[in-house]
Amino acid sequence: MTTASRPAIQLVCLDMAGTTVEDGGAVLAAFHRALAAIGLPAGSDGHAEAVRYALDTMGRSKIEVFRHLTGGDEARAERANLAFEAAYDETVDSAGVREIPGAADAIERLRSAGRDVVLTTGFSPATRDRLLRALGWDGLVTLALSPADAGRGRPAPDLLLTALLRTRAESVHRLAAVGDTTSDLLAAHRAGARVAAAVRTGTHGDADFATVPHTHVLDSVAELPALLDGFDGFDGVEER
DSSP, rough: OOOOOOOOOEEEEESBTTTEEEEEHHHHHHHHHHHHTTTTTSSSSHHHOOOOOOOOTTTHHHHHHHHHHTTTHHHHHHHHHHHHHHHHHHHHHTOOOOOOOOOHHHHHHHHHHOOEEEOSSSSSSHHHHHHHHHHHTTTSSSSOOHHEEEEOOOOHHHHHHHHHHHHTOOOOOOOOOSSHHHHHHOOOOOOOOOOEETTSSSSHHHHTTTSSSSEEESSSSHHHHHHHTOSSSOOBBBBB
């Protein structure tokens, strides 16, 4: 028996900042505030190296990034994380974020085609939900997940596999994951996603994407519905 009557890709996991959400540099500004909170203000020894690490690891759980930068000092990492989220929340509240052009329409098209859409992020649940409210995206997606909901953050596959379990998608062969960082792509690869697509609207570019496994590079998430429609119909997968 084939699954030709169902979408070949049943579950689509989309990163938030840089993939579906444009923040105008809010994440980087929040990192600067967080570093100042733990004694690494701009111009201090180690500040530039810390910012470079934050950019290189964009897409990962923020608390995990701060744990690395503080050498495992949990109290300092927590203080940095709280400062980061407070700074980012201020930007959200002042309407400093907006959708990547075409993102909401793309999500609606994906869901209209019978696909579940799950947003994944390195933000805490509180920051994630405030961002969704600011965008007016309550109810737009099937589910939204943070590392606190899944276990480990990216590049571990936990967020994607948790999404698969919660939506009851048939297998990782039915999963597409999309993001703007190498961490997103590594997570997709480690989860076994059939589609691991990069978008050019965020932190990393083609040269970065070339360093990790992936299946596609798109100009933006707006191109995703057409890409996934091309997988529909008989795709060689049989259910017994």
